[in-house]
Amino acid sequence: MLNLTQDIRSLTEFKRNTTELVENLKRTKHPLVLTVNGKTELVVQDVQSYQELLDAAELLKTLRGIKRGLQQMKEGQGKAAEDLFAEMFDQLDNAS
The missing domain is CATH 1.20.5 (Single alpha-helices involved in coiled-coils or other helix-helix interfaces)
Structure with a gap:
C-alpha cells in the first residue's frame, strides 16, 4: 500500500539514493512514486x-x-455445449 508521507520522492533524490531506496522498496513492498518538477511522473516497484x-x-x-x-x-444468449460442439464438428467435416 502506498504511504503518501513516505513513498513520494523526487527523481533527483532517487538518483542520489538509488541503493537505499531500492533496498527499502524490496523490504516494504511499497511502490515509490517519483516526481519530476513537482509533478508525479513514475512509479517504481x-x-x-x-x-x-x-x-x-x-x-x-x-x-x-x-x-x-x-x-x-x-x-x-448462450449455446448448449452439445450444440456448440456439433457446429464445430460440422465445420471440421466441411473443411475436409
Missing part, C-alpha cells in the same frame, strides 16, 4: 510486487469474463 499486481489483474479479468458469461447465460 519491486519485481515480486509487480508480478503480484499482474497476477491480480489477470484474475480480475478472468472473473469479469466468467461473470459476463454467466449473465449472458441467464439472458438466454
Whole structure:
C-alpha cells in the first residue's frame, strides 16, 4: 500500500539514493512514486510486487469474463455445449 508521507520522492533524490531506496522498496513492498518538477511522473516497484499486481489483474479479468458469461447465460444468449460442439464438428467435416 502506498504511504503518501513516505513513498513520494523526487527523481533527483532517487538518483542520489538509488541503493537505499531500492533496498527499502524490496523490504516494504511499497511502490515509490517519483516526481519530476513537482509533478508525479513514475512509479517504481519491486519485481515480486509487480508480478503480484499482474497476477491480480489477470484474475480480475478472468472473473469479469466468467461473470459476463454467466449473465449472458441467464439472458438466454448462450449455446448448449452439445450444440456448440456439433457446429464445430460440422465445420471440421466441411473443411475436409
